[in-house]
Amino acid sequence: MRLDKLIEEQLQTSRKEMKRLFLRKKVSVDGKITLNDSQNVDSELHQIEVDGQRLLTNEVYYLLAKPKGVVTAKRDREHQTVFDLLKSEAKVDQLVPVGRLDRDTEGLLLMTSNGQLVYDLLHPTKKVVKVYQAVINEHVTQEDVEAFAEGIVFLDGPKCQPAQLTILAYDEKTNESFVELAISEGKFHQVKKMFLACGKKVIALKRVAMGPLRLENLEMGSYRKLTAEELQQLKAYFR
Structure with a gap:
């Protein structure tokens, strides 16, 4: 939660009164005076004090x-x-x-x-990395891995940032590839469009990680x- 909003809500201050608390150096986070009223804080992670009073957040x-x-x-x-x-x-x-x-x-x-x-x-x-596991309708090759590492260009023009493509397995009977892909962007239908640019189609897609979080x-x-x-x-x- 933004520090200024937290102060206004919990201490029932006006905007002007809240600003004055910062100017008077009455606001501290983790024991250090802060002048950053837009700082994002959570009392599960930070010790937030205003004029000696401890403030608590309730984010979920x-x-x-x-x-x-x-x-x-x-x-x-x-x-x-x-x-x-x-x-x-x-x-x-x-x-x-x-x-x-x-x-x-x-x-x-x-x-x-x-x-x-x-x-x-x-x-x-922030370049938060998202990791996906996908099933592809064709044989994904080392050439595809290299193309993803260079940065895929969509069929309609935009170029993606370099991405890490890992081939997990290939089923010769079904001609399906199982891959893992790590990207740091969030373009619309990005994973599907990246494979389409290589002439292949995603037939199943699952996100297994985002930043430090794992499914x-x-x-x-x-x-x-x-x-x-x-x-x-x-x-x-x-x-």
Whole structure:
């Protein structure tokens, strides 16, 4: 949560009064005076004090395993949404997904009420790595690996940043390849378009990691709160 918003909400200050607290050097984070009123803070990660008073936040962070067929939206007239998968007590105000997964893509989706963290995780300068596992309808070759490392050019023109493509297996009977791909961008339908540019088609796609977070064995359709260790790993993305 932004530090200025936290102070205004918890101490019931006006905008002017909040600004004055910073000018008087009455605001500290982790024992150090700060003048950065837009700093993103969480009392699970930071010690926040204003004029000697400890402030607490109540942000939530969920790791959700999105199944195929579910849309990344609050509501949809035709399809089940990721919010439909949550229990009523989990649907707190300001809860949003960090980015989106296509309806036919499954896997890791971070959901949080910390809007500043959402912005920073999605900002291009942060280069947060997303890892996908995919099934491809043809034989993926070393030439494809090298092309991804150079930066794929979409059929309609835009060029992607270099990406790490790893061939996991190839099934000669079905002529299908199983691969893992790490990218640091979030272009629309990026993974599918990257393979299309190589003349191949993604027939199944699953996100297994985002930054320090890993999906591991979380069952599709279920979710859980981040562990203290996982939240600590996200601290690097707080600013």
